[in-house]
Amino acid sequence: MKSSRKITDKKKINDTISSRIKNPDLVKKKHLLIAKKSAKLFIKKGFAQTTMREISRATGMAVGNLYDYISKKEDILSLVFEVYHRHVQETMEIQDNEIDENPMDQFRLFIQGSVKNVKIFHDEIHLMYRESWLLSKENLERAKQIELTQIEGLAKIIQRGIEQGVFKTQDPFFAASMIFFQLIILTMRGWTFQGKYSDKELENFLETYILQGIMA
Amino acid sequence: MKSSRKITDKKKINDTISSRIKNPDLVKKKHLLIAKKSAKLFIKKGFAQTTMREISRATGMAVGNLYDYISKKEDILSLVFEVYHRHVQETMEIQDNEIDENPMDQFRLFIQGSVKNVKIFHDEIHLMYRESWLLSKENLERAKQIELTQIEGLAKIIQRGIEQGVFKTQDPFFAASMIFFQLIILTMRGWTFQGKYSDKELENFLETYILQGIMA
DNA sequence: AAAAAAAGCGAACGGTCGTTCTTTTTTTGA
DNA sequence: TCAAAAAAAGAACGACCGTTCGCTTTTTTT
Numbered sequence: 176m177k178s179s180r181k182i183t184d185k186k187k188i189n190d191t192i193s194s195r196i197k198n199p200d201l202v203k204k205k206h207l208l209i210a211k212k213s214a215k216l217f218i219k220k221g222f223a224q225t226t227m228r229e230i231s232r233a234t235g236m237a238v239g240n241l242y243d244y245i246s247k248k249e250d251i252l253s254l255v256f257e258v259y260h261r262h263v264q265e266t267m268e269i270q271d272n273e274i275d276e277n278p279m280d281q282f283r284l285f286i287q288g289s290v291k292n293v294k295i296f297h298d299e300i301h302l303m304y305r306e307s308w309l310l311s312k313e314n315l316e317r318a319k320q321i322e323l324t325q326i327e328g329l330a331k332i333i334q335r336g337i338e339q340g341v342f343k344t345q346d347p348f349f350a351a352s353m354i355f356f357q358l359i360i361l362t363m364r365g366w367t368f369q370g371k372y373s374d375k376e377l378e379n380f381l382e383t384y385i386l387q388g389i390m391a
Numbered sequence: 392m393k394s395s396r397k398i399t400d401k402k403k404i405n406d407t408i409s410s411r412i413k414n415p416d417l418v419k420k421k422h423l424l425i426a427k428k429s430a431k432l433f434i435k436k437g438f439a440q441t442t443m444r445e446i447s448r449a450t451g452m453a454v455g456n457l458y459d460y461i462s463k464k465e466d467i468l469s470l471v472f473e474v475y476h477r478h479v480q481e482t483m484e485i486q487d488n489e490i491d492e493n494p495m496d497q498f499r500l501f502i503q504g505s506v507k508n509v510k511i512f513h514d515e516i517h518l519m520y521r522e523s524w525l526l527s528k529e530n531l532e533r534a535k536q537i538e539l540t541q542i543e544g545l546a547k548i549i550q551r552g553i554e555q556g557v558f559k560t561q562d563p564f565f566a567a568s569m570i571f572f573q574l575i576i577l578t579m580r581g582w583t584f585q586g587k588y589s590d591k592e593l594e595n596f597l598e599t600y601i602l603q604g605i606m607a
Numbered sequence: 608a609a610a611a612a613a614a615g616c617g618a619a620c621g622g623t624c625g626t627t628c629t630t631t632t633t634t635t636g637a
Numbered sequence: 638t639c640a641a642a643a644a645a646a647g648a649a650c651g652a653c654c655g656t657t658c659g660c661t662t663t664t665t666t667t
Binding site for chain 2: 612613614615616617618
């Protein structure tokens, strides 16, 4: 029997990764597997330094089989970002449901939630800030957009705080951006504080410092 | 005549890069050339994605000749960092000569000087934050140490400001770290502000925001 | 000016990488 | 139950990478 597998068989389903496999549930399952296992490797060794053979070993899938689910190595990096972004957006939606609180409480809640998220996704965030520039133009644009949405959400909280006189800052979006970056500092420069402060201390310092930056 | 070039000929002069070439001035000159040209390539394509052949073309040196001045590709990354660090330390020494100012002025001077430096070395800083983790243990340790020294310098200024009642913060070193990170964030996430603010506006916002974080 | 030393050169080597190809195994459905 | 479709497998391919080696050219020394 002639093989039915030609490169031209690969489908481009909307804006997701192309795949030769027919069963969409299977594709979703394997994409998640590939993303999770690869993320660990990328974090440890970097994207460029991780080989397809290593990914094959980590996922338990043969190299040829991997290429039934992706079309190039870069697709795997996109998959990793996709999985992380999906999670972020899900937790964002939960936060959005609590809009009628007062700005101060909402702000603290946002900070605390973010700190928790940063802790959980420490490695993934580090990876994204290290290697997002390797993404294709479209995928990079999408990553930027998601970050922007998050910053704008925080800016809105600050804006309401200014209107009610509890916060004070020259520009809410600028302040939101700075706070956003301050939140991820632990991810990128953790070693600066290594051994100097306890986790609790660090969290406390961070929240106080951020607050002082926008308090009226 | 038998070639006198054996790998074992290479000298390890103290803690610098090993080289087969005898003339130290020539080594220094070529190391600088290699570092400057490679930095540009690394910034554009990343260290792992830049080939020795590209570095050869950019420097005008044959590949074999490059290896007369280094012993492995990673040495070139170290060279790039070395050149940048030397510059940073030089500008730091100038700033240290002005210790008897009042803390507020000194602080502003520090911030303005840093902003200027960040602007000049935008690409190099970006590169270092992206790829420092590829360095060998010793070189990474040295990079960390230099950053730490800078932070401690800022912390000392803040400390004096607290003693004189102009600044107020829970922990000077923590505050200094946060400020330091805020200063370089523009390098990494410049696109967040792209088209939103002018350069002058950005500088002004940044200084004001940082100041508010530690003002009494 | 000749010999020795130093510096420069680029083809060639061995290995590894991403990707493809063909075959084998498993699943599906009539 | 068995043939057709789908999925999995891994050997093979070709390109390219970092590095080396032996040679040539240039500079220095006597």
